[in-house]
Amino acid sequence: PYIGPSADEVLAKRKAFLGPSLFHYYNKPLNIVEGKMQYLYDDSGKRYLDAFAGIVTVSCGHCHPEILNAITDQSKLLQHATTIYLNHTIADFAEALASKMPANLKVVYFVNSGSEANDLAMMMARLYTGNLGMISLRNAYHGGSSSTLGLTALNTWKYPIPEGHVHHVMNPDPYHGAFGADATGYANDVQDHINYGTSGNVAGFIAETIQGVGGAVELAPGYLKLVYDIIHKAGGVCIADEVQTGFGRTGSHYWGFETQGVIPDIVTMAKGIGNGLPLGAVITTPEIASVMARKIQFNTFGGNPVCSSGGLAVLRVLDKEKRQAHCHEVGSHMLERLRSLMHRHEIIGNVRGRGLMVGVELVTDRKAKTPAKAETGVVFEKLRELGILVGKGGLNGNVFRIKPPMCFTKDDADFLVDALDYSLSKL
Ligand code: PMP
Numbered sequence: 001p002y003i004g005p006s007a008d009e010v011l012a013k014r015k016a017f018l019g020p021s022l023f024h025y026y027n028k029p030l031n032i033v034e035g036k037m038q039y040l041y042d043d044s045g046k047r048y049l050d051a052f053a054g055i056v057t058v059s060c061g062h063c064h065p066e067i068l069n070a071i072t073d074q075s076k077l078l079q080h081a082t083t084i085y086l087n088h089t090i091a092d093f094a095e096a097l098a099s100k101m102p103a104n105l106k107v108v109y110f111v112n113s114g115s116e117a118n119d120l121a122m123m124m125a126r127l128y129t130g131n132l133g134m135i136s137l138r139n140a141y142h143g144g145s146s147s148t149l150g151l152t153a154l155n156t157w158k159y160p161i162p163e164g165h166v167h168h169v170m171n172p173d174p175y176h177g178a179f180g181a182d183a184t185g186y187a188n189d190v191q192d193h194i195n196y197g198t199s200g201n202v203a204g205f206i207a208e209t210i211q212g213v214g215g216a217v218e219l220a221p222g223y224l225k226l227v228y229d230i231i232h233k234a235g236g237v238c239i240a241d242e243v244q245t246g247f248g249r250t251g252s253h254y255w256g257f258e259t260q261g262v263i264p265d266i267v268t269m270a271k272g273i274g275n276g277l278p279l280g281a282v283i284t285t286p287e288i289a290s291v292m293a294r295k296i297q298f299n300t301f302g303g304n305p306v307c308s309s310g311g312l313a314v315l316r317v318l319d320k321e322k323r324q325a326h327c328h329e330v331g332s333h334m335l336e337r338l339r340s341l342m343h344r345h346e347i348i349g350n351v352r353g354r355g356l357m358v359g360v361e362l363v364t365d366r367k368a369k370t371p372a373k374a375e376t377g378v379v380f381e382k383l384r385e386l387g388i389l390v391g392k393g394g395l396n397g398n399v400f401r402i403k404p405p406m407c408f409t410k411d412d413a414d415f416l417v418d419a420l421d422y423s424l425s426k427l
Pocket residue numbers: 055112113114115116118141142143144208212213241242243244270271
C-alpha cells in the first residue's frame with residue numbers, strides 16, 4: 001500500500017512552491033505513483049492504461065527493465081564527467097543514432113530537451129546561411145524557451161516577447177486548411193511569403209510531419225517535398241522536428257520526415273529518445289556542423305553517461321522488440337476501428353494519424369467543424385473513470401491525442417476504442 005503524500009498535499013505544495021502557470025489534467029488531479037510498461041498506478045492503487053505516454057515520451061514503456069538496467073549499471077559506474085574527458089557512452093550512442101539517419105546526416109549534438117534541440121538547430125541554420133528569417137507553420141509547437149517560443153504558433157503557449165524574425169505560414173492541414181489535402185496551395189503560400197514577407201532569403205524552415213501539440217495534424221501529402229525545394233532556393237536549410245514523430249512511432253517509417261519522402265538538413269529529437277530521461281539531440285551534416293566550430297559549443301549535461309546509456313538501450317529495445325512494425329500493426333487496427341465509430345457518433349469529425357500517433361477530433365457540427373470543446377472535456381473525464389488516460393490537443397482542446405507507449409497492444413487498442421464508444425454514447 002502507498003504511504004506517500006496524498007493528491008491534496010501534493011497539489012497544495014505545488015501551489016505554494018511551483019509556478020502559477022502549471023496546469024493539471026482532470027477535475028480531480030491524478031496522483032501518479034508508479035509506472036510499468038503501458039500502465040500507470042495512482043495513490044489508491046488503481047491501474048490506468050496509459051495512452052499518452054507522459055506526452056509521447058515513454059517510447060518503450062514505463063520503467064522498461066532493459067533500460068532501467070542500463071541506467072542503473074551506468075549510474076553505479078559513472079554518472080557525470082562532461083565531454084572535456086573521454087568516455088565511451090556518448091560516442092557509442094552518437095554512432096548508433098547516426099546509423100539510423102539517411103544520407104550525410106551523421107554529426108550528433110546532445111542536449112537535454114526538445115526546446116534546447118530546436119534552439120540549437122535554429123542557431124545552426126542562421127550561422128550556416130547567414131540569414132535570420134525562420135519559417136514555421138501555424139499550429140506548430142517547437143518549444144517553450146524564449147527563442148523557440150517564436151517558432152511555436154499556438155496563442156495558448158505564447159508570451160508576448162520578441163519573436164526574432166519568425167514567419168508563420170499557412171498550415172497544410174487536410175481537415176481544416178483552405179486547400180484541403182492539396183499540398184500545392186500551401187506550398188505556394190510559402191513562396192508568396194518569401195517573396196512578399198522577407199528579403200527573399202531565409203535561414204530555414206522547421207516543421208513536424210505530424211503536429212503533436214497541435215492535435216495530431218498530418219501535413220498534406222507531398223507538402224514537405226515542395227517546400228524543401230522552395231526553402232533551398234531561398235538559401236535556407238530545412239529542419240525536421242522529430243520530437244514526437246521519431247523512433248518508429250508512425251509505424252510506416254522510423255522517422256516522420258520519411259513519410260513525406262524528404263531528407264532534411266537538420267533533424268531534432270527529444271522525448272521518446274530517452275523513454276523518460278531528460279535527453280534531446282540535433283543531427284546534421286558535417287558541412288553545416290562546421291560552422292559551429294567557429295566557437296565552442298558546449299552543454300554540461302548533454303550526452304552524459306547515464307542518459308547516453310539509457311538512450312542507447314532505447315534504440316536497442318525498439319529494434320529488438322520490433323516496435324516500428326508493432327506501431328504499424330496496432331495503429332492501423334486502432335485507426336480502422338476509430339474510423340468505424342464515425343458511423344455511430346456524429347460528434348466525431350475527424351480521425352487521423354499514423355501508427356501510434358493518432359488524433360480524434362470532436363465537433364458539434366460536421367460541416368462547420370465547430371469544436372466540441374465541452375463534450376471533449378466530459379468524455380476525457382469519463383475515460384479516466386474507465387481507467388484510460390489520453391491526451392488533449394489542438395488550439396480548442398477538442399482533439400483526443402492517442403500516443404501510448406509503443407508496447408501498447410491490440411487488446412489495449414480495443415479496450416480504448418470500446419471505452420470511447422461507450423463514453424460517447426453516454427454524452
Ligand atoms: N518539439 C515538439 C514537436 C514538441 O512536442 C515539444 C514538446 N511538447 C518540443 C519540441 C519541446 O520539447 P521540450 O518540452 O522537451 O522542451
